[in-house]
Amino acid sequence: MNTDTAFEALVKNRYAWVKAGLPERNRWRFLFMFKHNKNIRQDTKTKYLKRAGFMLKNEPIWESPF
Numbered sequence: 297m298n299t300d301t302a303f304e305a306l307v308k309n310r311y312a313w314v315k316a317g318l319p320e321r322n323r324w325r326f327l328f329m330f331k332h333n334k335n336i337r338q339d340t341k342t343k344y345l346k347r348a349g350f351m352l353k354n355e356p357i358w359e360s361p362f
Contacts, residue, residue: 299342303341312348313348318347322344
């Protein structure tokens, strides 16, 4: 599961969000942003996923364009 999919699953699951001790107002803000196709920064997604107990299995792999 990639970062975007994992974050969306976390935000849409109120039980997991509250159990992780994350502020409910932030969840509502992220749901609003999803609904209106607003961009959420990657580092913000990663921060919330880590706080909720998600673990990164593989580091991002970068490929050089040259």
